[in-house]
Amino acid sequence: MKPSNALLYFILLIMTSCGQPKVVEPEVYTYVEESHSYAKPNNAFITHLKLDISVNFETEIISGTATYDIKNNNSTQIVLDSKHLDIESVTADGKETEFSLGAKDKQLGQALTVTIGKNTKQIEIVYKTTKDTEALQWLKAQQTADKTHPFLFTQGQAILTRTWIPIQDSPQIRLTYEANVKVPKGLMAVMSAENPKEKSQDGLYHFKMKQPIPAYLIALAVGSFEYKAISERTGVYAEKTMLTKVHDEFSDMDKMVAAAEALYGKYAWDQFDVIVLPPSFPFGGMENPRLTFATPTVIAGDKSLTSLIAHELAHSWSGNLVTNATWNDFWLNEGFTVYFEMRIMEALYGKERADMLALISRQDLDEELESLKDTPNATKLKLDLKGKNPDDGMNSIAYDKGYLLLRTLEETVGRDKFDAFLKQYFKEHAFSTMTTEKFGTYLNTNLLEKHQITFNMDEWINQPGVPENQAVINSDKFTNVKRTLEEFLTTGKIDTSITTEWTSQEWVYFIRNFPKTMTVDQMKHLDSAFNFTNSSNSYIQMVWYEQALNHDYHGNNVDQKIEAFLTSVGRRWYVETIFKAFKRNNRLEDALKIYEKSRPNYHSVTATTIDDLLGYEPEPEEEELLK
Template sequence: MKKQMLLCALIILAFNCAEEKKETSMTPKYVEELHSNAKPNEAVIKHLDLDIVVDFENAIIDGTATYKIENNNASEIVLDTKFLNIISTEADGKPAAFKLGTFDKQLGQALRIPISEETKQIAIHYKTTNKTEALQWLSPQQTADKTHPFLFTQGQAILTRTWIPIQDSPQIRITYNAKVVVPKELMAVMSAENPKEKTADGVYNFKMKQPISPYLIALAVGDLEYKPVSNRTGVYAEKSMVDKAQAEFSDMEKMVVAAENLYGAYDWDQFDVIVLPPSFPFGGMENPRLTFATPTVIAGDKSLTSLIAHELAHSWSGNLVTNATWDDFWLNEGFTVYFEIRIMEALYGKDRANMIALIGRQDLEEEVEGFKDEPDMTKLKLDLSDKNPDDGMNSIAYDKGYLFLRTLEDTVGREKFDAFLKNYFKTNAFSTVTTEGFVEYLNSNLLEPNTITFNVDEWIYQPGIPDNQSIIVSNKFENAEKTLQSFLDTKSVDVSKTKDWTTQEWVHFIRNFPETITTDDLTRLDNAFNFTNSTNSHIAMVWYEQAINHDYHGNSVDQKIEDFLIRVGRRWYVSTLFKAFKKADKVDEALAIYKKSRPNYHSVTAYTIDELLGYDGK
């Protein structure tokens, strides 16, 4: 008996120790969240059943969001809403008298629903309104095929609350099911298990079994077709785009395999991409199982598909291990840029990977200069008090974050760094991480065991770029610079030297035009390479920027710039060109174009350009 008791005691002790070992600073905890009204430590949502009708005629979504919840003896549960019409609420199937808080232009309104300590479920019947920021309703004329209307959502950072009443904080993870009713000639897809064909009645049912943050809940509705790339990858697009998309993204399966070889199994079952109309405000959005992508990445030669590698990498950094708050956004994007470049190196070689990294390094230099009057915005760990978290979504998080990780890799060695990252993703899968938690994990699992001293605090908590940064070099970029200098010296163009150039080489070539370049020089280059009429959106964007900077008006470039800004809603491209207009003291010219283009932009892009140009709607 004593031996049995001793054995039981040892088993209990071992179990308790194991449980204690699991509890680290990385274990998900609900920290103070500046950008949500929710109080998840009191009552938190765990699963969503969404039942909605998509009404194109009235441009609204009407339905019910039902949540399974956990509560800690709470008397109410608080959700986030913004520009929603809340019709009624229930707690465990019984009517509950809700209250809406004071409206805040960033956060919207708190939705307070009374509950008891036994409450396990709440339901909200609601409708969207014409102010809903996450939704973009497109007329047939704004689509590729110009036959049927289109709808897509964009939830990052805090816009999901504008189309679903929800606890809209990245540290809250939920599973969801959805029933979505759309016009029968259209298809609905979500960040979930998706159909491959249209249903006869326009009713679609979705399931997301892995817990995700609210900003990753996404919906698109349009006249879509699906084409597989492999048994776990494929593309959705309108009919006129789907074959082009399938060909452009034909390396998707290779990318997934390369990613898995680096940092472990892909945990989301399916990796598909939907090509949206050109008003989509980002290059891509990493919605789980279904990346939303801009058509501007379809260049015909796969030269811009690093974006697909980037969104795939988010399946580990961002979707699997998520920033706990938007102040920690660099944990999503810095890691993802690092992972993206490693995927590109594995598939296409170090030269191409370094060119992509160097373009990012140039973007970072420009961003740091742009924040010279706000140096705190160049820290990796931000303080976004009283700011829209969208303000922190810039090159600092992406490219300074990448440079920090690349410098760490160079310091500790790739083999050790890869082992560290693979374990980081595995240990913290389906959880959220603060910057402070990551720093502790980094010290405990990489730096201290290898007796390495590294200026982590300077990189993360101080402005600017530390002196010990890794230096990225590219022989191809050096050759592009020599080719440019030769042209400037001789005024002659040898087209044969550039016939095999990649997009990255062209971008570097154009970006490096000196301030003294003349309009005659630009005319010669444009006549030789037809930059003004480029079908590659990245090359066109940097060329148009230089045309604005240097007052070049040849080959109808002014009309091309206007057409580009009206057609394309990708915020990076649009803001780059409007910034150039502003820098060149051509704000009136910019506003004239913007008044035409703004109706085609998603609210995310419009918000940025409104601020940039001081546009007040008049």
């Protein structure tokens, strides 16, 4: 029977409401001014990128062409960002055109200004990367898990995509992309796009990302790895020797996606896969759409550290779907994502586990506030990073103060109202960007005023520190952990039967709460009982090694273990925590000796942070080796 028009409308309405968020192109483009990109998108901006590139492991260079579809608001120029790139030629609608590179800036690179006509639809840039390209990490075979083939990965956040692609490198400029990538035969290439599941015989790979994303989410990895599905829409890539272990560790990924969708709406990116990279990867994870990049340090064998996967999945809504317009608004990406991560973990593993994670987050925040006590403006959620590297704002303030704000909001207005608000927020702003000010207005209109609720957002956003009006988080398990620690400190004894069922979070909380008065003998007693120095859990290793440095403990070959850890792991959070402990405990000379050995294994993101921390100035040949 042929349906009536009314029925057709109803069917379309149901399909729209139940389907994925639509990519709706706005009629008017108004971009806010920002300090971390030379692009002038209100004049002309990129809408689509086509890459045709070759990856050469012998020269450690990516070369090829980048073709851009552009929209022009009556301008005769389009400005892109470029850093440490060799720009060979530029054409506009197929004809050679003039271009110029501006003055070099240490953080921003150079403005690449291309002459266009008012009706120009497309430009093409022939280019190649150089030895100074910061986004790329080229790894020798011995730096990988299998030790059989070289490896390459990119890291674009925050403003490093411009170091391997000339691009308008601003989070508020969204584009679709496609790519043809040639790699050596026998290797696989994957991107933040539709990906292959098997190696190509000829080393040629083709990619397409149909949803518009900001440039920092364009990502590439090349190496000898394999794919193993978890479900129709989830799976993992890893080197052969790690594949089964990674698959087992992340086997709850599809459940995580289902839990996230139940909270805040349909997953918008079709596929959610994870690739585990070599240990030099500088972050825990990077939320590249369709393909999260992850550190091997989360492979603990018991799924105890997989909240990181929940975090990167949550970015599929907060960050990838609705993106901070500038890096001054970074908390909109990370504070929301930590909140969402906790809700996913609660849905899958219960409120107690989520609250343990939240309390560790709260402890991280207290430590960050203490470290920034001499620069209180740095503890505001709305940042002012002009003239600074956006990485300076990627700390616990954005993540954990942002989370605490949202948890306080939830407890103030009620979870049901807050969930309805967030679901509406993600739906209405899908595939767009958000400023802190715009979010404040939206919050007032759609939540606070709507329900006649008073809440002082200004003291959270624009004032230093944490307001007195804040959510109080409790955990019975952590209360028991504290009691166990206090009993040990009082009696010198610990009942190991109490700890047999402890999770990683409980162990981390136990170790992090050692008092300053903890003695070397007490450290030795605990190490003998639990063998912390030789733990296979990287999180426990990090906090134990920090405490060993804090308490001048040298037993159980811990000094050698710390050095081995720092030379084999490149995750910035872990590395920075331990080097800070060296510096804090007047062991800078020891730190520098280790750092000279470990630095060549680090990505530039990690190396730059530790250079600043230790006051290290590399020799030119060391810089060459790092690149």
